[in-house]
Amino acid sequence: MGSFGTNTTPYRKTARNHFRESHIEIRYLASGSNGETYLAIATKDFDQAHEAYKEHGCMDTLVRQLRQSLVVAKFLHPRGPADGNDLQNEINVLKMLGTRPNITNLVDYHVDGDSQWFTMEYVPEGSLRHFVKACYSKIDLGMQWGIALQIVETFLYLHFGITDSKTMTPLNKSWGLWRYADVHCGNMLLRYSDSDTGPEVRIVLADFGRMRECTIEEDEFKYIHPDCEECLRVTRRYGLLPKLTEAETPLWEWAEKLNKYQFEGDFQLLEFLNEFLEVARKEQGRHKKHMPYMISEYLRCQPPTNNDMLRLVGQHRY
Structure with a gap:
């Protein structure tokens, strides 16, 4: 899980471009003092759910698989610290805390200079x-x-x-x-x-x-x-x-x-x-x-609807 890069070449892919190589961005969620968050799903998880649907044709199973695969992606805020220390710190903290039922758990991450992102579990019932x-x-x-x-x-x-x-x-x-x-x-x-x-x-x-x-x-x-x-x-x-x-x-x-x-x-x-x-x-x-x-x-209705799940492809946020 995750990677810390050592790329020192003049050109480096931006965090969003690097993230889109392996994930589908669904929609913008929120912006904080040092980061922006998006609802997303790993491309491999989406493809796996879609293949299972083509084989078995069960819509409920497809929707359930997609919901379970949703993650929250976080990127360094465009106006955040130039060195990105806050985002790296959050990754390190989540790694240290481990998997706990009362904190959002780290799923994946990438840090290579200014190309930084990480994903954590999606908790759909709101704040x-x-x-x-x-x-x-x-x-x-x-x-x-x-x-x-x-x-x-x-x-x-x-x-x-x-x-x-x-x-x-x-x-x-x-x-x-x-x-x-x-x-x-x-x-x-x-x-x-x-x-x-x-x-x-x-x-x-x-x-x-x-x-x-x-x-x-x-x-x-x-x-x-x-x-x-x-x-x-x-x-x-x-x-x-x-x-x-x-x-x-x-x-x-x-x-x-x-x-x-x-x-x-x-x-x-x-x-x-x-x-x-x-x-x-x-x-x-x-x-x-x-x-x-x-x-x-109220809590049961907070997760995305079936239509939201079925419209994942074609709704990337650029």
Whole structure:
């Protein structure tokens, strides 16, 4: 998977031209401070699905295969840093994080001078921001606690390499001190899943272009702790999920405590994270209900339609 080139010749293919040799661009998705993203599919995956369709003639199978093969392609923003370090950094971070259910996973990449791109899994159900705006009146307290719980567990992994929030044991002792530095609900994607207790919303964190490893000299807690605090508030400044930030809720009281102690070291941070997780699990269990039908249907309808899938060829974006 992926390649880092050493091409030093005067001519080098642009990232988009190089990408189109192996992928089909479907449509533009979004633009950030240092990158542009497109919905795409690898040509080999498209051809494989098409050959299977010609052999078996099953339209449902074709659509399902195409949907499962979709990826998000990211290119360095035309007005981004000339050296492209942000894009290379994001590739390295995603390689380091590995395959996790609560982060967008790296699929492929190419870096050769200024010709840079990478692809990651496509999470079609949209972002937490859009979800809250569309379904706010139907999001109950149990679902809110569940969302907050997942966000905190994700940041435990990012900052400390902790994969089991019940034992709070790091994945390995050599895990560095990392800061994510781009917390907002637009970077928190949703994954719809069916469980034994009914439909569930799973949080998937995206966009790691600003994530950096810190050193002791960099005053790492100055960067790490505000991220966790802002995450726990579920980005209060955006006005989303305000019930989580009301003064009478345990979450708000906990966030205020975290704010007070945010510069006093990771031991206190982990202690408070553990305290929050215990409260969140209890509150989620106490308030959890079956997901409302309209929310379930909203999430199910987010993936592209059959017609979108069948119009892939001939709709490359140049």
